[in-house]
Amino acid sequence: MVLSRDADYAHYLYTCNRCRSCTTNRGRASVIVCPSYAHLGYFSYSGGGKGYVAQGILEGKVKASPEVAEVAMHCLLCHACQTMCPPGFELITVVRQLREWLVSRGIYGSLAHRQLLDNLRNCGNMWGLAPLKRISAKKLGLSTRPRNTEAVLFLGCHCGFKKSSLESELKIIAAARAKVMVLEDEPCCGNPALELGDQGLFQEMAEKTIKRLNALGVEKVVTICPHCTSALVNDYLEIGELEPEVVHFSEWFLELIDEGRLKLAKQAPKLIATFQDSCHLTRYLERGDVAREVLQQIGGLELIEMNRSGDAAFCCGAGSWGEELVPELWRFTVRERLREAAGTGASALIVTCPYCERSFQKARPKKMEVTSLARLVASQLKD
Ligand code: SF4
Ligand code: SF4
Known part of the structure; x- marks a missing residue:
């Protein structure tokens, strides 16, 4: 449901009182938390400002244009505005839907925006790399079989093509003697599609990932990238039930330390x-x-x-x-x-x-x- 008056968030757009709290840390005017607002200094680039653009679209006063795309893309989706807004308006959903509304009309923020989405659709990853270039389980020294496995390591597209980026994680897994598996041809979690304005592609990617992970019967998924964690935990809720528990690697450290499986040196250089x-x-x-x-x-x-x-x-x-x-x-x-x-x-x-x-x-x-x-x-x- 793209930018519809029936959407759950639509009534927020009409109750926002332009208090600008979404730009700063709890009203401390000198502590700006919205990068987009800090960069350009105009309220229209803040979370609340983007809400006003969305309201204008709903009322037919604002048409799809490169100028609207400029405002919609000038955002890091960092969630600071939504966190700081006193009534907690769903500003992240608004920005995502604004982008989807534009993309569905063939309007992109830039050539790069279009290219990233094309890469996702054609290659299944943002980088446009051939899926075969993903690091194999063999190269990682990990299994692809769920039997006797305590967790699936979900590599994500950032680390999934470069073994060197996973060296520390592999060392920790070995030290904890953890029985971990990976998916041989891991799909993208879909978070980029959602953030860049292609809800349909996100849904497709999320359904595929849910199916693959549920079929394993493994109790836990450990993610390397917080974008994947967030997609699997929050964004999949609207798509389907993901059975395994999902934790980020940092949360897993704590579990391993608490269980006495990871021992850290007490004496270390300052x-x-x-x-x-x-x-x-x-x-x-x-x-x-x-x-x-x-x-x-x-x-x-x-x-x-x-x-x-x-x-x-x-x-x-x-x-x-x-x-x-x-x-x-x-x-x-x-x-x-x-x-x-x-x-x-x-x-x-x-x-x-x-x-x-x-x-x-x-x-x-x-x-x-x-x-x-x-x-x-x-x-x-x-x-
Ligand atoms: S903090 Fe919330 S209510 Fe205040 S201007 Fe921003 S979006 Fe509107
Ligand atoms: S999500 Fe976008 S609008 Fe909201 S604080 Fe971050 S950069 Fe600003």
């Missing part, structure tokens, strides 16, 4: 670090504190939080493929976030999302190492 909340883990799923609990178990680590952290965290810039779709917004956001991280005095920035890691690495941070939680945990494993 490290002063700060932490980047993943928008999907912290805001979409409200599971951000789990990673912090893992960090507490790491000897020698001193965590200094950034001013904007937890559910008020500023996005890394990579949300909703910001780097590819709105490069100037990505550059602004990642640089601002790296400045904030450097301001804590920390020498390391810890991430739980491969997209955050890629975004920060690409912006070439000075005097600051960007490291994943998995790499940190793997480096602290007791022999």
